[in-house]
Amino acid sequence: MAESGHGKVVKLPDRDPKPAFSKEDLVFASEEKKRIAGFVEEYEKPDGAIMKALWLAQEKFGFLHPDVIQLVADEVGIPYAQAYGVATFYTQYYKNKTGKYVLDVCTCFSCQVCGGYDILHYLEEKLEIHKGETTDDGLFTIQEVECLGACGSAPMLQVTNGPYVHHLTREKVDALVDALQNGQMPSFTSITLPQDEDEMGGNRRTDVDKTEAYRTPPVAETVE
Amino acid sequence: MPKVRIDNETYEFEGRPKLLQFCLDIGVELPHFCYHPSMSVPANCRQCLVRVGTPARDRGTGEMQVDEAGNPVIQYFPKLQTSCSLEITDGMVVETHRSSEEVAGAQKDNLEFLLINHPLDCPICDQAGHCPLQIQAYKYGPEGSRFEFDKVHKPKHIRLGPRVVLDGERCINCTRCTRYTSEVSGSHQLTIIERGVRNYPMTPPGTEFDEPYSMNVIDICPVGALTSADFRFKARIWEMSKTPSITVANAKGSNCYYWVKDNLVMKVTPRQNMDVNEYWLADEDRLDYERFNKDRPAGPMINGSAAGWDAAYGEAARLLSSVDPSEVLFIGSPFATVEDNYLLTKLADSLGSPAPQYIRHVEIGKGDDWLITDEKAPNHQGCERLGMSEIDAEIAAARIQTGEIKLVYVLEEDPVVAGVLSASDMDAVKVILHPYNVTNETLHGANVVLPAATIVETVGTFVNIDGHAQRVRPAKAIRGVNRTLVMEMGESRADRHGTPFDRWHNETNLVDCQPGWVSLPEVAERLDIEMAYKGPRQVMEEVAGTVDAFQGATYEAMGLEGVRLMEIGAAV
Numbered sequence: 053m054a055e056s057g058h059g060k061v062v063k064l065p066d067r068d069p070k071p072a073f074s075k076e077d078l079v080f081a082s083e084e085k086k087r088i089a090g091f092v093e094e095y096e097k098p099d100g101a102i103m104k105a106l107w108l109a110q111e112k113f114g115f116l117h118p119d120v121i122q123l124v125a126d127e128v129g130i131p132y133a134q135a136y137g138v139a140t141f142y143t144q145y146y147k148n149k150t151g152k153y154v155l156d157v158c159t160c161f162s163c164q165v166c167g168g169y170d171i172l173h174y175l176e177e178k179l180e181i182h183k184g185e186t187t188d189d190g191l192f193t194i195q196e197v198e199c200l201g202a203c204g205s206a207p208m209l210q211v212t213n214g215p216y217v218h219h220l221t222r223e224k225v226d227a228l229v230d231a232l233q234n235g236q237m238p239s240f241t242s243i244t245l246p247q248d249e250d251e252m253g254g255n256r257r258t259d260v261d262k263t264e265a266y267r268t269p270p271v272a273e274t275v276e
Numbered sequence: 277m278p279k280v281r282i283d284n285e286t287y288e289f290e291g292r293p294k295l296l297q298f299c300l301d302i303g304v305e306l307p308h309f310c311y312h313p314s315m316s317v318p319a320n321c322r323q324c325l326v327r328v329g330t331p332a333r334d335r336g337t338g339e340m341q342v343d344e345a346g347n348p349v350i351q352y353f354p355k356l357q358t359s360c361s362l363e364i365t366d367g368m369v370v371e372t373h374r375s376s377e378e379v380a381g382a383q384k385d386n387l388e389f390l391l392i393n394h395p396l397d398c399p400i401c402d403q404a405g406h407c408p409l410q411i412q413a414y415k416y417g418p419e420g421s422r423f424e425f426d427k428v429h430k431p432k433h434i435r436l437g438p439r440v441v442l443d444g445e446r447c448i449n450c451t452r453c454t455r456y457t458s459e460v461s462g463s464h465q466l467t468i469i470e471r472g473v474r475n476y477p478m479t480p481p482g483t484e485f486d487e488p489y490s491m492n493v494i495d496i497c498p499v500g501a502l503t504s505a506d507f508r509f510k511a512r513i514w515e516m517s518k519t520p521s522i523t524v525a526n527a528k529g530s531n532c533y534y535w536v537k538d539n540l541v542m543k544v545t546p547r548q549n550m551d552v553n554e555y556w557l558a559d560e561d562r563l564d565y566e567r568f569n570k571d572r573p574a575g576p577m578i579n580g581s582a583a584g585w586d587a588a589y590g591e592a593a594r595l596l597s598s599v600d601p602s603e604v605l606f607i608g609s610p611f612a613t614v615e616d617n618y619l620l621t622k623l624a625d626s627l628g629s630p631a632p633q634y635i636r637h638v639e640i641g642k643g644d645d646w647l648i649t650d651e652k653a654p655n656h657q658g659c660e661r662l663g664m665s666e667i668d669a670e671i672a673a674a675r676i677q678t679g680e681i682k683l684v685y686v687l688e689e690d691p692v693v694a695g696v697l698s699a700s701d702m703d704a705v706k707v708i709l710h711p712y713n714v715t716n717e718t719l720h721g722a723n724v725v726l727p728a729a730t731i732v733e734t735v736g737t738f739v740n741i742d743g744h745a746q747r748v749r750p751a752k753a754i755r756g757v758n759r760t761l762v763m764e765m766g767e768s769r770a771d772r773h774g775t776p777f778d779r780w781h782n783e784t785n786l787v788d789c790q791p792g793w794v795s796l797p798e799v800a801e802r803l804d805i806e807m808a809y810k811g812p813r814q815v816m817e818e819v820a821g822t823v824d825a826f827q828g829a830t831y832e833a834m835g836l837e838g839v840r841l842m843e844i845g846a847a848v
C-alpha cells in the first residue's frame with residue numbers, strides 16, 4: 053500500500069476478493085463454537101462478543117479474510133457489515149496475510165513528536181518494503197498504527213500483537229530485527245515510573261519473572 | 277408547565293424532548309449534521325453544540341438557589357453540550373450561537389475540522405446548492421482554514437450498489453447512512469470502515485448496497501458523498517423546480533417532489549408525510565419518471581394519422597353515437613385520477629352504457645410491508661370507491677370476439693397488454709384510446725387517439741392502498757394553455773418555474789396531451805351531454821359530496837398531506 057508523493061491516499065479494499073480458504077476449512081470446530089457461544093453469553097447483546105470472536109478466528113486462520121469475517125458474524129449472530137466495520141477499525145486485526153512478525157510502528161501524537169516517522173521510515177528502508185507490505189522472505193510486515201497506549205515511552209512499536217519495544221532508536225530497531233531473524237521474540241518490558249523505581253525493581257507487573265524492567269532514560273537522550 | 281429559556285426567550289415544553297429537536301420545532305435553527313429524527317442519536321458530528329445551564333439547588337435542602345435579586349442561580353455545564361442528545365429539563369437555560377460567542381466559536385472551529393480533508397469540490401458536486409455542509413460552512417464556518425496541508429485522498433466514484441455512488445472524500449462520517457441501513461431499512465448493508473481520517477462508509481467485500489430502498493441515503497447524507505447513479509451530473513439544484521405530489525409506481529402513494537428542468541422530470545425525492553411514507557421512498561418510486569419524458573405521443577390521431585384535437589374529439593363522439601350504447605365497453609383506469617374516472621363513469625351513464633370497469637395490476641409477492649405494494653397501479657382504491665368493478669379479461673375478450681361489443685373506450689390503459697383486446701380483434705372493434713405513451717400496445721389499432729396528461733402534468737386525486745386520498749399537482753407544463761393547469765402550477769411551484777411567467781420558461785419537450793378532465797368533457801359536449809365543470813376541483817367537490825366512499829375528500833381538506841377516507845363498506 054504505497055503512499056503517493058503528495059498527501060495520503062486511502063485505498064479501496066478489494067471488494068471482490070478471491071477466496072483464501074476452502075469451504076471445508078472455513079468452519080469452526082464445535083469447541084470453538086462453544087467458546088464463541090460463551091462470549092455471546094457474556095454480553096447483553098451479541099454485538100459485544102464480536103471482538104473476542106474475531107480474535108479467536110484470527111488465531112485460528114492467521115488473518116481475517118472477508119470470508120472469515122462473514123463466518124464469525126454468522127456465528128455471533130450479527131450482520132456481516134457490522135463485523136467487517138469492527139475488523140477494519142482495529143489494526144490488531146489483520147485483514148491480509150501477514151509475515152511471521154508484524155511490526156506495528158506507532159505514529160500517533162506522542163510517538164510522532166518523538167520521531168515515530170523516523171523509526172517507521174528507517175524500518176521501511178531497512179526491510180525494503182513500505183508499510184502495509186510483507187518482505188519477500190515472509191518474515192516481516194510493517195504497519196503504521198495509532199496510539200498503543202504507551203506514549204510515555206514514545207516512540208514505540210509492537211511486535212505481532214505482542215510485546216512492545218519502547219524508546220526506539222535506530223540501534224534498537226537493528227537489534228530487534230536481528231533478534232527476530234534469529235527467531236527471538238523480545239520479552240515483555242515493563243516501563244518504570246519514577247515513583248516505582250526503588251520498589252520491585254521498578255516492575256509493577258504481577259508476572260515479574262516473565263518481564264523485564266526498563267528504566268526511563270533521561271529525556272534528552274531519547275529525543276536525540 | 278415546565279419551561280426552558282433559549283437565548284433569553286422562555287418556552288414551555290411537554291414531555292421529555294431533546295433540545296435540538298425542540299429548537300427545530302419552535303423554529304430556532306441550530307446547525308447539525310448527524311442528527312436525524314427517525315434514527316438513534318450518536319452525537320458524533322459535534323456541530324450542534326450549545327451552552328447549557330440548569331438551576332442550582334442547595335445540596336442539603338434541594339431548594340432552588342436564588343441570587344439577591346431573587347433570580348435562580350444557573351450552573352452551567354463546564355463544557356458545551358451536544359443539543360441533539362441533551363434532554364431538556366425544567367428551568368434549563370440555553371445559549372446558542374446567537375447569544376454566546378463561545379458557542380459560535382465552537383461551531384466555527386468544528387466546521388474547520390470537518391473541512392480539513394473535505395475536497396471542497398462544490399462546483400462539480402450534485403449536492404451543491406442544497407448541501408447542509410455547504411450551507412452551514414457558509415453561515416457558521418470560518419472564512420479560511422489553518423490546515424494548509426495536503427489532504428487525505430479517499431476512494432471516489434465508487435458504486436456502492438446499482439443505484440448509489442460514493443465519494444469517500446466528501447463524507448463527514450456522520451453515520452446517517454449506516455444507521456439508516458441498520459435502524460430504518462434493516463438491510464444492514466453499510467458500515468463505516470477503517471478509522472480516523474481514513475474512514476468512510478462501505479459494503480463489506482463481496483456484497484452490494486442493493487436493497488430496494490437504497491436511494492434514501494442520498495437524501496439523508498448531509499454532504500455530497502452519496503449521489504444517485506442515475507441522476508449524477510444531470511442538473512444543478514437551482515435549475516430545477518420542485519413540485520409536491522405523490523409517486524405512482526405502486527399503490528402506496530408515497531409523497532414526493534418531482535424535480536423538473538426544461539419540462540423534463542429529472543428526479544424524484546421523498547416528501548415527509550408521517551401518515552404515508554414518513555421520510556422515505558422506495559427506489560422503484562424514484563426511478564419511475566422516464567415514462568413522463570420519453571415515448572410520449574406527438575398529438576391526437578385519427579386512424580393512424582395525425583389530427584387536430586377538435587377533429588379527434590369530433591371523431592370520438594361520432595364513433596360513440598354510431599353504435600348502440602349497450603355495445604360500448606368503457607375501461608376506466610387505476611392509473612388515472614378519481615376525477616377522470618368519475619367523468620368517464622358519467623359519460624357512460626349519460627349514454628346509457630354499462631358502467632366502466634377497470635383493469636387490476638397486481639404482482640403477487642412484489643410488495644413488502646413498507647412502501648412497496650403488490651398492487652402496481654396507484655389508484656385501484658379510487659376506482660373501487662367509485663363503484664367500478666374489476667374487469668374479467670376473459671369474459672371481456674369473449675364478448676369482443678362474438679361482436680357483442682363494438683366499441684371500446686379506453687381511459688389511460690392498455691387493454692392489449694392486459695389481454696382484454698387482442699391485436700386481431702382490433703379490426704372488428706372500434707377503439708378510442710387516451711394513452712400516456714407510444715409504447716401502449718393498443719395504440720396501433722386505435723381509431724381515435726387522445727394523448728393523456730400523466731400524473732406530473734395534471735391535477736387530481738388518488739386514493740392509496742390504505743384509503744388515503746391525496747392530490748397530485750402539475751410539475752411540468754404541456755403544450756397549449758390551460759388556465760387551471762397554469763394556476764395550479766403557480767401554486768405548486770413557488771418559483772413559478774416552467775410557467776410562461778418565469779424566466780426559466782422554455783418551450784422544449786412540451787407534450788401535446790390533455791388531462792381527462794379536459795378531453796372527456798370535450799367529447800361529451802359533442803354528444804350533447806352536460807359535463808360543464810370549472811375544473812377538477814369542482815369535479816372532486818361533487819364526488820366528495822355525492823359518493824359516500826369519498827366523504828371529506830375536497831381539495832382544501834386534502835391539502836399537501838391528504839385525508840384518510842373511511843374504509844369501503846364502513847357504515848356511514
Ligand code: SF4
Nearest residue numbers: 447448450451453497
Ligand atoms: S456518506 Fe454521507 S450519510 Fe454516510 S456517513 Fe458519510 S456524510 Fe454521513
Ligand code: FES
Nearest residue numbers: 158163199200202
Ligand atoms: S502515541 Fe504512540 S503509543 Fe501513544
Ligand code: FES
Nearest residue numbers: 310319321322360
Ligand atoms: S447533531 Fe448533535 S452531534 Fe451531530
